[in-house]
Amino acid sequence: MADNITPILELKNVVSAYGRIKALKGISLKVFPGEIVTIIGANGAGKSTTLMTICNIITAVEGDILYKGERINNIASDILPSMGLCQVPEGRRIFPRLTVMENLDMGAFFRKDAADIKHDLERVFELFPKLRERRKQLGGTLSGGEQQMLAMGRALMSSPKVLLLDEPSMGLAPLLVKQIFDIIRMINSQGVTVVLVEQNANLALQCAQRGYVLETGTVVMEDEADKLLTNPDIRKAYLGE
């Protein structure tokens, strides 16, 4: 990506910690508008922590988090969705005792524009027809795949500019995983910038334009996705060769 474009999201030497244990030891990364960027790495490398730190659920103790060029370190988590920064967290975190429809409504909680909300709801139902069928069911009674769809639908109801996705493939059957990734591409083609955290490096790198490789809280490599995909070290460490 050209240097003269401002990144929509940027991390500069971000450090965050659980108590005294540092989980991120100075992460720097850039995400440009319209991209799909993936963060890959082993379990415990700090991928989810990175997303939770961006959303200020975990507070960064050092470094800068910039969104559209503005420092957002001190902006409360519950303000960020209205700025266009949304996350589908690890494990999807569906509200189990709210109905599918209520879960989707929660995605649009901060919005007042009734007509646009209705339009977005139709769009979500077009992407995930299953959700329309199940809209009166409790979130907790859905299958894993349906919960992933609901979590993504809920995030889309916030009309995000940047969507942070944490392990969307986790625990899903291969056919469903393919479907979910197709939808991620479709959402991206409609103008949403995507940050994709994945353990399934192969799939993630095929979907993304660029990738960052995380190891124990630091970025050890960053490159175009297809270059990472053919890099022998990466193939050995993350693609099981």
Next chain:
Amino acid sequence: MRGSEHWIHMEFFIQQLINGITLGGVYALIALGYTMVYGIIQLINFAHGEFFAAGGYMGVILISWLASQGLHPYACLALALALSMGYCALLAMAVERLAYKPLREASRLAVLLSALGMSIFLQNGLMLTQGVYDKGYPTEITSGGFEWGLVSVSYMQIFIVGLTATLLVGLNILVFKTRIGRAMRATSQDKVMSALVGINSNRIISITFAIGAGLAAAAGIMVGLYYGSVNYSMGFVPGIKAFAAAVLGGIGNITGALIGGLIIGMVEIFAAGYISGEYKDVFAFIILIGVLYFRPSGIMGENIDDTRV
């Protein structure tokens, strides 16, 4: 002869049933505050009974003052009810802000102790400002009633049951049909995810305290009208009984609080009527201990359906 004796028993039974519903409704209103607060921040708010007492006092102060301004008694009652509920809602928000919010990240024991401290503080505050003696309620507002043989239903009881039902319906609509209610349920289910969809959990917690205290204030006025007086320490025993009701129903569960309140009210009245009036307070605590021993999750369980807030 045996027939008429049987009928007297029947009338006595019906009378106890009516009294039990009245008292049970009051316990249910208080229990809702315990259960909603527990549902949202897993705190047993031991200061909750004090909102009930504060509501009872504010009610009698306002009714007397409004009456002295020449207002119609019914208007006095309605206005005093609304204002007392508002006053206790604000009081509870202040208590939450001062005594619980700073301890959000602290251990649950710390918040629990803070709640006990708040209870003592509020109760003594009431004693110092209002005195240690009972304060009489103007009972003529709702005097009179219906009688069928030995069964009598006072207008007061009708008023209490009717108001309780109205408040419960209102609460149900608020929690299950409105945006704020959805946010309350979402916050109780997953605070991190609630923040990620843009819900300010501190605001939701504050609103939850306000609603619970408003309901307790209404209960305080009802009890004042029913028994004819209020006392600075009146929050303690009904507070603990309502807590027993919330635990019996399944703490955190709204429907459970209603069922638990009615059961505790019934048991107390029937025990007083058929066993001994002197020991009536004991039965609620026997139930509390029994529930905690045999089924700590209560009748509705904590997590088995969607009526938890």
